[in-house]
Amino acid sequence: MGYAEVYKSWQDDPEAYWMAQAEAIDWVTPPRRALDDSKAPLYRWFTDATVNTCYNAVDRHVENGRGDQAAIIYDSPVTDTKRTITYAQLQTRVAALAGALRDKGITKGDRVIIYMPMVPEALEAMLACARLGAIHSVVFGGFAANELAVRIDDATPKAIIAGSCGIEPGRVVEYKPLLDGAIEMASHKPDVCIILQREQARAGMIAGRDFDWHEVTAKATPADCVPVPGDHPAYILYTSGTTGAPKGVVRPTAGHLVALNWTMKAIYQCDPGDVFWAASDVGWVVGHSYICYAPLIHGNTTVVFEGKPVGTPDAGTFWRVISEHDVRSFFTAPTAFRAIKREDPTGEEIKKYDISRLRALYLAGERADPDTIQWAQKIMGVPVYDHWWQTETGYTIAGNPAGIEALPVKIGSPTVAMPGYDVQILDDAGHPVPKGELGAIAVKLPLPPGTLPTLWNAEDRFIKSYLNTFPGYYETGDAGMIDEDGYLYIMARTDDVINVAGHRLSTGAMEEVLANHPDVAECAVIGVTDQLKGQLPMGFVCTNKGTAKSDDEIKAECIKMMRDTIGPVAAFKLIAVVDRLPKTRSGKILRGTMVKIADNADFKMPATIDDPAILDEIKRALQPMGYAGG
């Protein structure tokens, strides 16, 4: 069957389609039906089944003869370490950690926060939670203590599993002081912390609360897999929304298993046993789905890479990893390729390695610009597939179903909707627009298995954020169009989310930080175009009259506040002090116009602007930073 037939078979009978995909999963109690619409427009999948994620990702492969196959290849140029963990070893390690968690009182439904660098133990921690039916929430290492504290208060974890440090090029990031600071800041306190001591920076331990990973796992009796209902939350992953408070995206267990397993062949062309590599971080959804869960569920080998595309040690690292570990499908963000291209534009490094076994490169997380795609195609000699999805969905909404049928690539389009997704372009009133016209991208409900059923502890916010704007649809927050051939094009966000090096950030959250500076009277944060990272945040502040501080002092303090409050990942370095912000007569800040000015793009003077002269002032403030034609 080709793509069109597969898509049609799903359209004709979604229930039968997903029940057939569910056969690839090992159930404790198999589902008798797929969709549960008893609470529509809130939908759930496989609610009458029971299952365990860790069993499907680890134990069943050992039972089926894959015990000696590598489950995880750890390749860490920043510590000069390489290590392979077989499925049998992974089972032993995960069962021991799960036993240790159980000894500390963690049971089904308890939350566990994981704050770890890119080491195999991060995956083991996730799987150990899954083994017990505990709900993990991984927090990215590049966030500051405050962001961790916000997540601790929302998820109210009984335990936190953390590494003592992460390693960034040129510096060791000590996680433990950040963790201690976050627990201090948070109102909720975890009972226990399990700390993986790394030799690059050993953590000071708090007696009675902190326990050494190796000590507790050595003492533990291995824990068995605990069956959970199909709609039991597998994990919570916080992502940026419009306001400062992150949204806790809930991932349902059974749908996650069924859908991710399906993607490994249909999209990524992998057969069990193949090596698959997603160069991302476990802190992001790409890391959850494609460093940890999907490849393991499907019986593949996953690569855990602790390094960067450039500088660890050079722009040939990706090619080395692909050739050395026989990677067959490779997934990363376009920004990584822009970094390599900048360092090695003629592709000298790739000539040193044999990557002929690689089938394809998959890009996602941000817009894949045509230059980057064409450059990657040229130097790698493999198809480059852009695909579009979000934390909320957990896997591809639109992509090239290369494992079913490789469709012709149209550069600039992530190709077509996957089975399960009825993607439509809507106008402001919620009516579908004709082919080729721009509009809001929405997905007809129900969303397919594995996608978010709700937000953690925030059902109202879930409904308000995603379901209310277009009744009967899920609002993606992206705008775009569909062409005559059904190819989708993603053009922009419809909210204040920006994408910095494939990392999703909220300008609203950044404005909240700037507004807290005692000398800032008013502020705005916008996303401006950046050649490497796609977008960068840029702040504008109006200072209080009569402040004793210089503009430069205030700017430096704002930059520091952003790093300390949101974290280095915000990459907030561009800031200007201005007298006034451009506004409409009703007082709304014209952020869109400011973005256009910064990017030196054409724009129409907003009819409602209060005082057009302010735009010249904005332009003058931007030019010294290299924007607005400066």
Ligand code: COA
């Ligand atoms: N822990 C602590 N700090 C971290 C971190 C982590 N896990 N990850 C990033 N940071 C820090 C970086 O050290 C940097 O700090 P600095 O301001 O002191 O230099 C800052 O956060 C910004 O990081 P990043 O956006 O990664 O920029 P970079 O300049 O270090 O590297 C790229 C640029 C393109 C090489 C890098 O973004 C990259 O490899 N991207 C790959 C894409 C990716 O993984 N996307 C995830 C979604 S698929």
Ligand code: AMP
């Ligand atoms: P995240 O939830 O962090 O994965 O970010 C999801 C958002 O990133 C999407 O809503 C898009 O705005 C953007 N995005 C992800 N993949 C793509 C893509 N292939 N093309 C364009 N934008 C993308």
